[in-house]
Amino acid sequence: MEKKWVELSWEEKREERFKRWLSPDVKFASPEAENLYKERVTRFIKAIKLEEADRVPVMLPVEFYPAYYAGGNLKKVMYDYDELKRAWLKFMHDFDMDSFIAPSLVFPGPVMDMIDYKLEKWPGHGLADDAPIYQFIEGEYMPPEEYDALITDPADYLQRYFLPRSVGAFSAFKKLSPITPFVAIPVWYISQFGDPEIRQAYQTLLDAGQECMKWMAVVGEVSQAGLEAGYPNIWGGMSGAPFDMIGDMLRGTRGIMMDMFQRPDKLHEAMARLVPIAINEAVSSANASGCPIIFMPLHKGTGGFMSNQQFETFYWPSFKKVLMGLVSEGLVPMPFAEGNYQPRLEIIRDMPRSSMIWWFEQMDMAKAKEILGDNACIAGNLPVSVLCTGTPEEVKKRCRQLIETCAPGGGYMLTAAAYMDIGNPDNLRAMMEAAKEYGVY
Amino acid sequence: MSGDFANLLADLKEDEVLKLTKERIESGEDPMKILEDSREGMGIVGKRFADGEYFLPELVFSGELLKQVTELVKPHLTQAVETKRLGTIVLGTVAGDIHDIGLNIVDFMLDVNGFEVHNLGVDVPKEKFVDKVKETKAPIVGLSGFLTPAFDAMKETVEAMEKAGLRKDIKIMIGGGQMDDEVKKYAGADAFGKDAMAAVALAKQWVGAS
Numbered sequence: 001m002e003k004k005w006v007e008l009s010w011e012e013k014r015e016e017r018f019k020r021w022l023s024p025d026v027k028f029a030s031p032e033a034e035n036l037y038k039e040r041v042t043r044f045i046k047a048i049k050l051e052e053a054d055r056v057p058v059m060l061p062v063e064f065y066p067a068y069y070a071g072g073n074l075k076k077v078m079y080d081y082d083e084l085k086r087a088w089l090k091f092m093h094d095f096d097m098d099s100f101i102a103p104s105l106v107f108p109g110p111v112m113d114m115i116d117y118k119l120e121k122w123p124g125h126g127l128a129d130d131a132p133i134y135q136f137i138e139g140e141y142m143p144p145e146e147y148d149a150l151i152t153d154p155a156d157y158l159q160r161y162f163l164p165r166s167v168g169a170f171s172a173f174k175k176l177s178p179i180t181p182f183v184a185i186p187v188w189y190i191s192q193f194g195d196p197e198i199r200q201a202y203q204t205l206l207d208a209g210q211e212c213m214k215w216m217a218v219v220g221e222v223s224q225a226g227l228e229a230g231y232p233n234i235w236g237g238m239s240g241a242p243f244d245m246i247g248d249m250l251r252g253t254r255g256i257m258m259d260m261f262q263r264p265d266k267l268h269e270a271m272a273r274l275v276p277i278a279i280n281e282a283v284s285s286a287n288a289s290g291c292p293i294i295f296m297p298l299h300k301g302t303g304g305f306m307s308n309q310q311f312e313t314f315y316w317p318s319f320k321k322v323l324m325g326l327v328s329e330g331l332v333p334m335p336f337a338e339g340n341y342q343p344r345l346e347i348i349r350d351m352p353r354s355s356m357i358w359w360f361e362q363m364d365m366a367k368a369k370e371i372l373g374d375n376a377c378i379a380g381n382l383p384v385s386v387l388c389t390g391t392p393e394e395v396k397k398r399c400r401q402l403i404e405t406c407a408p409g410g411g412y413m414l415t416a417a418a419y420m421d422i423g424n425p426d427n428l429r430a431m432m433e434a435a436k437e438y439g440v441y
Numbered sequence: 442m443s444g445d446f447a448n449l450l451a452d453l454k455e456d457e458v459l460k461l462t463k464e465r466i467e468s469g470e471d472p473m474k475i476l477e478d479s480r481e482g483m484g485i486v487g488k489r490f491a492d493g494e495y496f497l498p499e500l501v502f503s504g505e506l507l508k509q510v511t512e513l514v515k516p517h518l519t520q521a522v523e524t525k526r527l528g529t530i531v532l533g534t535v536a537g538d539i540h541d542i543g544l545n546i547v548d549f550m551l552d553v554n555g556f557e558v559h560n561l562g563v564d565v566p567k568e569k570f571v572d573k574v575k576e577t578k579a580p581i582v583g584l585s586g587f588l589t590p591a592f593d594a595m596k597e598t599v600e601a602m603e604k605a606g607l608r609k610d611i612k613i614m615i616g617g618g619q620m621d622d623e624v625k626k627y628a629g630a631d632a633f634g635k636d637a638m639a640a641v642a643l644a645k646q647w648v649g650a651s
Contacts, residue, residue, distance in 0.1 A: 121539065128537060132590055135539045253542055257498040258505060261453065304636060305497045305542075385623035388589055418619055421589045 010352070013330025017292040018045055021236075024290055026227045033230035040098045041232045044293075048332055048377050050354045050411040056403055056439030057098045059234060059359075059379065060428050061387065061416035064106060064132060066091035068422045073130050075123035078109035081218045088222045092229060094425075096432050100231035102223035107134075108215035114208045116168025119249070132421035141165050142250035144259065147266040150250070151273050156180055162250070169204040172197035237285025237294045239278045239326065239333070241319035242271035247300045256300070260314055271318040279325035286331050293332045293357070302339025308347065316347060327355045334359055334379075338418075345371040354411075361417045366405050369412075378406060379413035382431070387416050388423040392430035399434030407439055414439065446475070450482030450510070451489070453502055462513050472517040479510050480524070480553075487553035491638045497542070500549050526557040528648035529579040533561030533570060534617075535594035540587035543617045543637075547583060550637035556644055567594075567601035574607050581644055582611055584630065587618030595620075595628035603629075612647045614640060 005013065022041050028034035039054070046053035067077040070087035077084040088103050112122060119141075123131040141162060142150065150157045156179045164174040175198055181189050192198060223233065246267070247256035259267045282294045300306070301315035326333045334357040341348070342363055353375055360368060360380035368378050382398050390398075399414060406412035414435050420428065446465075449458050465475055486503045489495040530551055534544050541563050548560045559573055574582060582602070584595050595615055602608045613630040616639070625633040634640040 131537060133588060135588070137539065253497075254501050257501040260498045261455075261502050304546075307493075307496045310496060310498060383621060383623065384589055384619045385592070385621050385627070388592060389623055389627045418589070 008330075010328045010330060010355070013328075014292065014332070015330075017286070017330045020290050021045075021232070021292055024227050026224060028230065029228045033228065036230040037227070037232060040230070043098060044232070044234065044413070047411055047413050048354060048357060050374070050377060050409070052410040052441040055441060056407045056435045057413050058432055058435045059099055059413055059415040060095070060097050060431065061382070061384070061419045062091075062101070062428065063419040063421070064103075065420055065422070065428075066103070067106070068132060069094075069425055073123065074106070074132055074134075075109070075129050077103070077106055078112075078122065081108070081215055084215075085218050085222055089225060092222075092226055092231065095428065097231060098432075098435075099234040100226040100229075101233065101235050102219050102226060104219050104223075104235070106219075108212060111208045111211050111215070114169065114204060114211065117166070118168060119166050133419075136248070138248060138252050140252040140255045142246075142255075144251075144255070144263060144266075147263065147270055151266070151269050153178070153180055154273055154277060166249075169208075170201050172201040233289060233291045234293050235295050236289045236291030236331070237282040239282035239294050239296050239322060241296070241298055241301065241315060241322065241335075242274040242278060243301060243315045243318065244297075244299045245274050245278065246270055253300065260310065264314075267314065268318075271314075272321075275318055275321045275325065278322045279329070282326055282331065283329050286329075292330060293334050294326055296333055296335040298335050298337050299339075301344070302337070302341065303343045304340055308343055311344060312347060316344075320350070323351060323356065327352060332356055337361060337363075342367060348372065349375045351376065357413065359413075359415065365402060369406050373406075373409070373411055377411045377413065379415050380417060382414075382416040384416055384418045384420060387420045387427050390427065392424070392426040395427045395430040396434045396437075399431055400438045403434065403438045407441075410441070446478040447482035447485060450479060450503065450506060451485035453499060453506065455502075455506060458506055459509060459513070462510050466513060466517055472514045473520070475510065475514050479507055483507060483553045487550055490550065491641075497546065500546060504549065525555075527555040527650045528581065528644065529557045529559070529577050530581045530583055530644060531559045531561065531570060531573045531577060531579045532583040532585070533565035534563040534585040534587075535591050535598055536564055536566050537594050538586045538588050538591045539563040540585070540617065543587070544585040547585065547616065547637045547640045550641050551583075551644060554641045554645070555650075567598040570598055571601050571605045571607065574602070574611060575605070580611055581647055582613045583640060583644075584613060584615045584628075585617045586615070586620060589619055591617070591620070592624050592627055595624065595630065599629040612643075614643050616640060 022038055043053040043057040047057050064074050066087045067074050070090045072083055072087060077087055084103055084106060092100055119137055121127045121135045121137060123129055146161060149161060159179050160173055160176050163170040175195060177192055247253060251259060286292055286294060301311050323333045336359045338361050340362040341360055345368060349372055357377040357379055358372060363381050365381060372378060382402060386394055386398055402414060414431060446461055462475060483503060486495060486499060490500060532548055534540055548558050551558045559577055561569055561573060570582060584598055586595055599613055602611060614632045614634050615625055615628060615630045616634045620633055622633050632643050634643055
């Protein structure tokens, strides 16, 4: 008899997810596309398992670049979904790649405007029209007195405290009564939805949701086209570290660092509360996308920001719980360790062998290979400065060095230290060439 | 006594520092002396940061302590605070970029190492850098940036200095996120510093204080 999902080991669950990733629910454009698709996914899977594949896999460091490459810019594709589709498909047709990511992080401009989103600046909205990326506006959106409210009921906190502050159109949500009433007499709870301001906020939410559907249809179409053409998705979902969730969105850098001294217990309690939330969201995205890799951008645990002791006290324990939660569901966490994680190498080794991918920014990759290489797949870290301002020859040379350092024995993915937002397309092509020329096992 | 105060501040003993500040004010001591001791304490914090003993949380927290001490002392000051400075530096995150964590660390470290820092904040237009350099006659400019668009913004800021006829009189350092020697060349700056300690070393070297 077949075992139930909950009875499977993490490795067995992962095999199931890998099988699904290898055989997506699409009709491939050609038998060749299907073969290439399977070859590419196998290349990634082997790297994750710390085995030698046919060659080193490449994650082209591309996020919004297709918008620029297709002759437009981020603003244009945020506000014009047809152009969004055209740009991404053009990029897909013009490049040889091991993976392709649909533009699910190109937020729909009309929705951002409708809701008056306050946590980002985007092109034409706080940034120049031709700005190639967004910028996150950090702040103290949660004062320290509200830790208890967050800990008691994160969903209630999100709805009645955080959303009214972070989204202009939802400011009336602050008038709502607790969303989880104990005294379950529905009319009292329902009556608040008669309030004109609350009604208006919900109406905007409904309208924004409808607008999102148009955008999502296009993203879905592009994603499907990528799979049909034989390019695997390597972004099954997103998650992060509880310390960053609180530091980035709620308390701000200054706030959370004060909390480390002034209210460490509350901070720990709140982080513990966010662990299952971070896991569940990623599991649900991966179930929908069919790709088991979970992208996790990391911010405030970097080497320059805190000591190893602070990292081990405040950052790593709850983050490791998230990682283990994802792994035990058969997913493959891929933290993007922004900044310098070199001091952390010994600490982050403490995970089951071959359970994840570490993507590094500033890092002596020889050290990473030496300390972490027998434990986890590593990825990185061609400097973006070279990618954006250098020549294809320089790019190729630097990729060769990375491959020679990191590839032996398997467990390496070639990519950059961050994304290339604008620049010479031949520099991206040079990365693929380098993998094919120097990365063959 | 004063050494104790500086050390308590450097050790981040919040309650003791504030208690002692109040006692010293009440005893009629010259408030300038308290500020001098605070400065000494912050110097120790800076040194511990440079030595890798302290990190950003300690800088943030010590900054908060200093703010509280200053607020207690301020009503009792009879003269303006004057500190001898090694030199003047204009600092800011270039246009189009709003990141400030690294910028503020550099500001902190330059300040505790004796420089007068004019921190213009984030998303600073090139004209504002030019105006501030003209106004302060600062011989050093620090450009911070985290994201790739900062490559061009830095280049344009350096060119603006050139156009304004200031370039020959100033040294320009860059730092942050994706910056490195490649970007230094691209932008036409004089040096790239990989962290706040490098910024201090460069600044000292440029004013002949190292």
